[in-house]
Amino acid sequence: MSFTGSSVAGVLCLKRAMIVGRLSLRKIRAGSVRTKADTDLSGPVDFRHSQIDVLADDPARWPDDLLLDGLTYRHLEASLPVRDRLAWLAKDSTGYLPQPYGQLATTYTAQGHDAAARQVLLAKCRRQRASQPATLRIWGHIQDWTVGYGYRPMRAAAWLVLLLLTATLAFASHHPPAVKPAEAPTFNAFLYTLDLLVPVVSFGQEQAFNPHGWQQWLAAALIAAGWILATTIAAGLTRSLSRQ
Known part of the structure; x- marks a missing residue:
């Protein structure tokens, strides 16, 4: 199913949605994207370069194959534990990309959750470290352990x-x-x-x-x-x- 390039002035609601296969939400513009406990998405979801005002989702409802690079959002509706959002970012199948972490940290900061933003940026450094050569990984571990x-x-x-x-x-x-x-x-x-x-x-x-x-x-x-x-x-x- 594809919504590529679509504009939704209101809410793109995936409540009770059962989608088998790829769901393309690439380059969409939406006031809000919403999932619920009964949302069932089994295939990859492409969110690349989309612009969303409010992300009103449950991170656990998204499948384990996401494309998030370039996705921007201004507000997270639910006050979720940071670990849930970090697990959501980890579902990006392309590996380490800086933009999704930077976007999440920016949104947390805008909502006044500075400690959560720092936790996201720390997770960003750790994930980047995993993709670096051995010598840089050693230096990264030292920076992590010390400060x-x-x-x-x-x-x-x-x-x-x-x-x-x-x-x-x-x-x-x-x-x-x-x-x-x-x-x-x-x-x-x-x-x-x-x-x-x-x-x-x-x-x-x-x-x-x-x-x-x-x-x-x-x-x-x-x-x-x-x-x-x-x-x-x-x-x-x-x-x-x-x-x-």
């Missing part, structure tokens, strides 16, 4: 606090020897750890002391973690500013 691709900034703060406390206790129990004992400042385990973790700030501790053995490995790990966190936080801030 949730910039959409969960408090996770970065938690990592920093955990590393800061753990390393401070480790260095306080046995601080590294001074490079020049006669000129070295008083060792401060907290400031020394900050010096290692924060790549752009110096408290005069890192250069004054020279760790050995396991402390050398710990110091190297803190420096690497600091750069990773700084880079991912910067990437997250860039994304946030680009959405303003």
Whole structure:
């Protein structure tokens, strides 16, 4: 069945509809598209490049083969859990496409659901990662674990606090020897750890002391973690500013 290119001023209602085979809703213009619990669609549905004012549907009623690229809508009638809408996007048989995720996030933001919009954009990054080469997937996992691709900034703060406390206790129990004992400042385990973790700030501790053995490995790990966190936080801030 095909409605390709049709214009519906009111509601395109699929209540009690039972359609076997392909349903083309491509390039339609509609005031609203509605499905109900008794809607039965067994074939693929093509929504590409359609413009809908209100999407008044149940995501579960759509089949597992959707084409959503270019679909725009201004309002979601039902206040649904984000996971239901993400499962709806995942039904797109063409794989990862950025526009459907961006559209859903834009609609949630317009309706005042900022947390839901961030969750959608995080899911977008994760789905994109699955289509990338192995090296980019590894970097993507790091960004996800540390700051949730910039959409969960408090996770970065938690990592920093955990590393800061753990390393401070480790260095306080046995601080590294001074490079020049006669000129070295008083060792401060907290400031020394900050010096290692924060790549752009110096408290005069890192250069004054020279760790050995396991402390050398710990110091190297803190420096690497600091750069990773700084880079991912910067990437997250860039994304946030680009959405303003």
